[in-house]
Amino acid sequence: MPPILEMRGISKAFPGVKALDDVNLTVEPGEIHALVGENGAGKSTLMKVLSGVYPHGTYEGEITYEGRPGHFRAISDSERLGIVIIHQELALVPDLSIAENIFLGNEQARFGIIDRERTCARCRELMALVGLDESPDTLVTHLGVGKQQLVEIAKALSKAVRLLILDEPTASLSEPDSEALLRLLLRFKDQGIASILISHKLNEISRVADRITVLRDGTSVETLDCRTTAIDEDRIIRGMVGRAMASRYPTREPRIGDVLMEVSDWTAHHPVHADRPVVRNVSLNLRRGEIVGIAGLMGSGRTELAMSLFGRSYGQGISGRVTIDGAEVDVSTIDRAIAAGLAYVTEDRKQLGLILGEDIAKNTTLANLPGVSTATVIDRDAEHRIAGAYRTKMRIRSFGVAQQAVNLSGGNQQKVVLSKWLFTEPKVLILDEPTRGIDVGAKYEIYTIINELAGDGRGVLMISSEMPELLGLCDRIYVMNEGRFVGEFRRADASQEAIMRAIMRSKDLNG
Structure with missing residues (x-):
């Protein structure tokens, strides 16, 4: 035929x-x-x-x-x-x-x-x-x-x-x-x-x-x-x-320090239906140099938790406490969350993470304009210099920082988003589906960057729907279902079967 x-x-x-x-x-x-x-x-x-x-x-x-x-x-x-x-x-x-x-x-x-x-x-x-x-x-x-x-x-x-x-x-x-x-x-x-x-x-x-x-x-x-x-x-x-990849995940020797961030009794309700909780009394901790994953099925409340923590950018009726370096911090607005040391890399980089029609330089400095301004006037030379430094550090493939974000590949767009948040000098990075829609080679590069962030002493809280990704990168994994944490595993004890058992067991108990 x-x-x-x-x-x-x-x-x-x-x-x-x-x-x-x-x-x-x-x-x-x-x-x-x-x-x-x-x-x-x-x-x-x-x-x-x-x-x-x-x-x-x-x-x-x-x-x-x-x-x-x-x-x-x-x-x-x-x-x-x-x-x-x-x-x-x-x-x-x-x-x-x-x-x-x-x-x-x-x-x-x-x-x-x-x-x-x-x-x-x-x-x-x-x-x-x-x-x-x-x-x-x-x-x-x-x-x-x-x-x-x-x-x-x-x-x-x-x-x-x-x-x-x-x-x-x-x-x-x-x-x-x-x-x-x-x-x-x-x-x-x-x-x-x-x-x-x-x-x-x-x-x-x-x-x-x-x-x-x-x-x-x-x-x-x-x-x-x-x-x-x-x-x-x-x-x-x-x-x-064009070559064999011996491992999908770069090797890393964790250097985990003291507790960096603690979240206590965190609750958030649906932004329209105020009587419907989407995050229910969640508590977690994150140490310096630690990569902590959040596993769960679609709709389990992972993104809602991340967004509500980051300046209450999702939900209403939000309650709970956040401490960083042992002191309670105000995360009630995005500006305050950034000032407290939080950064959030959204799962939707094209709609929420980037201004696609703008160039790499403007996107890189967008979350920290005071860092490239004098008396509220943006210094374009400083903006290009800083964006160029991140372009080199993050290995962003482009013809220069004047290239529009819309013309970058998915992996390079994600590196620009990461650069934007790193320029705010955060202590804690919340990464929501950081490799969605990215090819296997670019994924490896993103994984390497995540490992380097942890190696610098930052705390990384990572949401992913790909369980092998969580198992390959994370030091600990929380399991979420129906707005609650229903399990916690150290790296040595975590497996896809154990995570799914925790989810199914919680469904049976709530059923």
Whole structure:
């Protein structure tokens, strides 16, 4: 059977950089084809070429789709032929209903008037295909991220999709939601729908992909066939980084000192529903030079705890005590939390961690403008000098500190966020999903930086949904469920099984 898609000799250049260089990709009908590579390898650029975001004529090479030349000049051209891309940042309108989002731009109309009955009936059919059990009138803003992802896929199915492109579809999903999405892709495969899956979660790729194409530095270096040879994660990593990685986590000799921070009886309530506690009487301690993890399922209250501690940036009715270096501190506003020595690296670096349209220099100094100001006037020379020093220290890959944050890879964006908070000279760093959406090579660099922060005597409180990450980095791990701490493990005693047992045991007790 001929391939559904062939991309041959694709090259794409931007001012000062060649993003793609003679890339080749072939996808067979009904195949799940994974596309992997480090951040900046060219994966998203290649998919933008395919979908028409970068129109025909702005790149070199040829695209053949279902045996015909693919001269796509806009996304509408590729969608009309059944090529649909779902980006990592979901393109949904929160205040519209599920039905309105699914048919936005593709309205079910008769004589220029939207046919409400036909819209709802067709919406229910599409929702059933993706396993979404909601009313078509439900507003998207009332759905969790996993269900919003399903709405995006239902929207793709409404366009008679033949080739589905998914860019990091499980990056923000819980384990159950990720499992459900992967099962859905396998169902689509049985129905003859081909998929291109971009993901940094190599364990998921190993399980569902038929073939894997590896990009490195804008070039396709190899395609691995999982149907004929067992391909493990280490083999994929070797292709991505060009070498074997002996360990996913850098070695560290902990030098743990006295208690640096203590949190006592911390409680926070939902910002809208004041009678609903989301953090319940949590107490914790963190020592100098210590990396402490917080494990838990999605919705367990980990981020709510972190944000409520950091200047009460989440929740209401917040109570409890925070002491640093033995003295109680005021963390009631973000400014006061920073002054007390806290820093918070958000899980959503693009929306909350950076101003994407600004350059590295401005983003680096944003949380400590007095540090680059004289009489409230910002000294741009000082700003560039300090940002340049952090660029070197954090090994940020860019052409200079004048480069906009939006044009950096995910790993380098995260290094800018870390630089911003390090410039405030914090004693305690709260890291919320610090490696989400980052490739394996960049992860290793972030892990190295985290180890260096602990080595400098700072305390690191780290939230992660990837249990191997917590087990590989942390000296102690607290386990959280339903707003409470339900377990605590030293490094030597921690395991995925022990953590899950603590969560399940607490569910049984609360059940």
